[in-house]
Amino acid sequence: MTTAPAQAGWRFRQPSVIPGFGLTLGFSLAYLTLIILIPLSGLIWRSAALGWADFWALATDPRTVRALQISFGTAFIAAAVNVLFGTLVAWVLVRYRFPGRRVVDAMVDLPFALPTAVAGIALTTLYAPTGWLGKLLMPLGIKVAYTPLGIVVALVFIGLPFVVRTVQPIMEEIDKEVEEAAATLGASRFQIITRVLLPGLAPAIITGFSLAFARGVGEYGSVIFIAGNLPYKSEIAPLLIVIRLEEYNYPAATAIAAIMLALSFAMLLVINLVQTWSRKRYG
Amino acid sequence: MEVRVVNVRKEFERFPALHDVSLDIRSGELIALLGPSGSGKTTLLRLIAGLERPTKGAIFFGDEDASQKSIQERNVGFVFQHYALFRHMTVADNIGFGLKVRHRAARPSAQEIRRRAMELLDLVQLTGLEKRYPAQLSGGQRQRVALARAMAIEPKVLLLDEPFGALDAQVRRELRRWLREIHDRTGHTTVFVTHDQEEALELADRVVVMSQGRIEQVGTADDIYDTPNSPFVYSFIGESSSLPVKVENGEVWIADRPIGLQAPHAPSGEAVLHFRPHDVDLLDGCSGCIAGTVAASRRVAGTRRVELEIGGERQRVEIELPVDHPAAQKSRVAFRPRRWKLFPAA
Numbered sequence: 001m002t003t004a005p006a007q008a009g010w011r012f013r014q015p016s017v018i019p020g021f022g023l024t025l026g027f028s029l030a031y032l033t034l035i036i037l038i039p040l041s042g043l044i045w046r047s048a049a050l051g052w053a054d055f056w057a058l059a060t061d062p063r064t065v066r067a068l069q070i071s072f073g074t075a076f077i078a079a080a081v082n083v084l085f086g087t088l089v090a091w092v093l094v095r096y097r098f099p100g101r102r103v104v105d106a107m108v109d110l111p112f113a114l115p116t117a118v119a120g121i122a123l124t125t126l127y128a129p130t131g132w133l134g135k136l137l138m139p140l141g142i143k144v145a146y147t148p149l150g151i152v153v154a155l156v157f158i159g160l161p162f163v164v165r166t167v168q169p170i171m172e173e174i175d176k177e178v179e180e181a182a183a184t185l186g187a188s189r190f191q192i193i194t195r196v197l198l199p200g201l202a203p204a205i206i207t208g209f210s211l212a213f214a215r216g217v218g219e220y221g222s223v224i225f226i227a228g229n230l231p232y233k234s235e236i237a238p239l240l241i242v243i244r245l246e247e248y249n250y251p252a253a254t255a256i257a258a259i260m261l262a263l264s265f266a267m268l269l270v271i272n273l274v275q276t277w278s279r280k281r282y283g
Numbered sequence: 284m285e286v287r288v289v290n291v292r293k294e295f296e297r298f299p300a301l302h303d304v305s306l307d308i309r310s311g312e313l314i315a316l317l318g319p320s321g322s323g324k325t326t327l328l329r330l331i332a333g334l335e336r337p338t339k340g341a342i343f344f345g346d347e348d349a350s351q352k353s354i355q356e357r358n359v360g361f362v363f364q365h366y367a368l369f370r371h372m373t374v375a376d377n378i379g380f381g382l383k384v385r386h387r388a389a390r391p392s393a394q395e396i397r398r399r400a401m402e403l404l405d406l407v408q409l410t411g412l413e414k415r416y417p418a419q420l421s422g423g424q425r426q427r428v429a430l431a432r433a434m435a436i437e438p439k440v441l442l443l444d445e446p447f448g449a450l451d452a453q454v455r456r457e458l459r460r461w462l463r464e465i466h467d468r469t470g471h472t473t474v475f476v477t478h479d480q481e482e483a484l485e486l487a488d489r490v491v492v493m494s495q496g497r498i499e500q501v502g503t504a505d506d507i508y509d510t511p512n513s514p515f516v517y518s519f520i521g522e523s524s525s526l527p528v529k530v531e532n533g534e535v536w537i538a539d540r541p542i543g544l545q546a547p548h549a550p551s552g553e554a555v556l557h558f559r560p561h562d563v564d565l566l567d568g569c570s571g572c573i574a575g576t577v578a579a580s581r582r583v584a585g586t587r588r589v590e591l592e593i594g595g596e597r598q599r600v601e602i603e604l605p606v607d608h609p610a611a612q613k614s615r616v617a618f619r620p621r622r623w624k625l626f627p628a629a
Contacts, residue, residue, distance in 0.1 A: 178365035180334055181429075183354045185363040185381035185436055195384070199371040 018117040040261065050251050059257040062233055064240065071237040074148055075216030078155030079163075080147065082212045083205055085156075085165025093164070094171045108164045111157055116221030123154055124226045141282065146228025154222040159212030164207035170201055203278045210271040217264055284344050284439040284472050285310045286331060291340035293326055300326045301496045303340070308440075313466050315483035316476045318493035319519070324476045325444055331474065332442050333357045340435045344439050349554035360433030360471070364445040366425040368417040374428050375400045381436035397438060403431040406465065423454040430462075434469070443475035447482065459486055462551070480520055484508065492516050514626045517557045524600040526593060527628065528556045528572070535625070543571025543619055553628035558620035560588065562601040565610050566617045574617040575600070582606065589615055 001262050047055060058064065112121065127134045127144035134145060144150045174197065182192045197204075220238040227234040239258055244253035286308040287516040307316055316324040324484055329335045333354040341350045349357055354460050366417055366521065368377050376383075377378045378400040382391055391399070392513055404410055417425055426446060429577040432439060446462070447455040463486055483490045484504040492499045492507060492515075500507060500516050512516040529536045530551050536545040544556075566572045575591030578599065582588075586603045589610075591602060610616050 175365070175367060177363045177365060178369065179366040180354075181361065181363060181432075182369070182380070182384075184332055184334070184353045184357075184359055185384065185432065186358070187380070187384040191384045195380075196369055200369075202371075219527065 004227055006124045021067055030071050042256055043254060043261065044187040046250070046257075047254040050255060054251065055258075058252050059259055063235075064252075064256055064259075065234050065235075066232045067237040067240040067256070068263070070148055070151065070235065071260070073212050073219055074236070074264065075157055078152045078159055078216050079213035081084075081152070082158050082163045083209050086208060087167050087205060088213075089160070090164045090167040090171055094168060110160050110161075111159075112161050113191065113249060116158065117225065120154060120222035121158055121226030123150075123157060123222065127153065127226065145226050146230070146234060148227075148234050150226040151223050151234060154226050155212075155216040155219055158219055158222055159216050162211035162215060163205070163208035166211065167201060169203045170204040174200065203275055206275050206278070208222070210275075211266055213271075214264060214268060217260065230272070285420045286440055286472060288327070288331065288562045289341050289343065290332060291327075291342065292336045293323075293330060293335060298366065299496055301330075301606050304496075304498055306473060306491060306498060306501065311470045313473045313486065313488045314475075315464070315487035315490045316474065316493060317480060317483040318492050318499075319477070319478060322351055323496040324478075324491075324493045326496075327407040328442050328444055328476050331440065332361050334361070338441055358436060358439050360430075360436060360438035362426070362433050362441070364448045366422075366449075368425055368429060368432070370417045372410065372416075373413060374404070374415050374417070374420070376388070377428055378415070378432045378435050380404055380432060387612050392461070395405045399435060400431075403435055406462075406468075407431045414572070421454075423448050423458055426450065428458075430465070432472070438471065441471040441473040443473065445476055447479075448477075449606075455482070460484065460612040472497060484520075488522045492519065494519070501571045511557075511624070514555060514557060514629070517624060517626075520525040522603075523557055524559075524560050524562050524602065526556045526598055526600055528554050528625070530554050530625065536574060542573050544623065546625055549625050550627075554625045556620070556623055556625055556627055558623040561586070562603050562623075563618045564620045565604070565608070565620055566619060569617040572617045572619045573600075574615060577606070577616060578612055589616060612616070 009029065019090060030172045087136075089108065093101065093108075124145050125131050127137075129138050129143070129145070131145070134143075137144060144153055149278075156247070161211070178196060178200075179192055182196045187195065217236065220236075220242075223236055224239055227236060229235050229239055237256055239254050244250075288304060288306040288308075291301060291304050292299065300305055304323070304327060305329075316327060318324045326335065330337055330584050333349070335351065337350060343349060351465070361512070370378065372380065375397065379396040382396045382399065385391075390396075401410075401413065404413055407430060408505065409424060409427055409431075412420070412424070415460055420428065426449075430443075430446070446460055452456065459482060477485070484507070487504070489501060489503055490502045490507050500512050502510075507516065507520055511520060517523050526537065528542075530546055530549045530553075533545060533547040533549070533550065533552075534541050535546055535549075535556065536542065573593060575593040577589055578592045579590040580587060580592075585606065587606050587608070588601055588603055590601050592598070602616070603612055
């Protein structure tokens, strides 16, 4: 082994001073295979067994298409709302010292911890036409519970911590001097925020968005309570999968799941590429 | 632009950072604020910039009272120790930022901004790097970009907060010379903060020595070094040694012996004698001199530093000898300061 046979094969990278590259990489790959790859390839294998024509028929079924639209659409809107208000919450937590700040900070994590069904039931009670908030919104002609709007509300609740927790640490790192420099150069408060602070936060905000979005697409527990689950109107794709399973219609269930998988993967890939690009630029 | 600081006091949550400071800065002058950390030099600089508001007092730019104006209106160029560049912008965009954020009426065209950025890039000798991002530059280059950015808005005053503090010694010296050149060429009134006396003395037209929120002395490098007006300035600037002494009838005594120094105008009583370690005459015999036992002797570059213990109280002082001087081998050395100053005992 003194002739360094490793030279002959291909290598990922030069080994660093810290040993164990081979071991850790091997472990990571085995772990990812076991936890993620095998279940997912099982899914693809099952749906591939359908045959192309059958798969296409199931995929273009109007009820499926509509459910997918609702799932991805509401998750997108909810993630966008969370970007706006999550960034604001992070800003308040980072920049201001006020009594009860720690309590608010801890509260942000609640949607992580709370069983999603509990969240769904609580939100439904609040927003139902007879609930506290629903009663107030009813005269304005706004119906939240049992509509796609209700789904958005549930997903906003579920996704908030993702944005806050990704943006917060980056915000804490912002050097106050950078803002001061911008001010001495004549930039107004508004210009400092839009031209200096937000562009610096962009990579973190994109990450927060993609996490909230991914979570929203897959969310089931909280949504089914508030959505009303009317086919073609407020029925989400994960629920449709469960319905198909209960009908013992496994091919349809796997087909929908495979489509969701493909779409999610494609979108996360795009977001990741955007992110790599912005990281490279801003160092 | 002439800057006048008039009776400024600044408190941070009741803790005074500056006590009643006044300072006149002449137009076109390069002036250094020098002092140890906590002396209030950075606070004074930030007050001039408008990054802090004075608790009391006023700051005038020419005849205008600038303390009533916001940072944005003051039109000052500020350079931070850690550059504070906008890392998502290219070098050219960084430099042009101050022009781009102006109101439409005052804003030059995009081409004009670009031309101006290129011109400044030339001035700071970074031609060709306009498309780089700050992360792709060295520390010295970043600081030059920061200076170009500050100069782009044609500031009334240029303020630099420890501009070379984060750089290594070699780059520091180079940038120091270069800053002097830029100043001579552009003629901006410039104030910079430093804790490095060499930097202050070498670079500035006048040096403001600060300590504990007060200005101790303002003057040229010669004034500050040759005629320090307080024990603090004497010991802070350059090397110095001090000894507790007694003045009686215009003569200086250590313990029970006169040391051969005449101080006809000094009041009798306790005092502290200050002198420079290299500014001493070595003596053979000792009638009227300071004599001490050699406690330590170190070779420092071209000289030898000898630490002496003086008198029964074993006060330690340091003097400098030529490397080959025979006195360095002896166990007792006698000397008399050539130039010295007495300050009343604290």
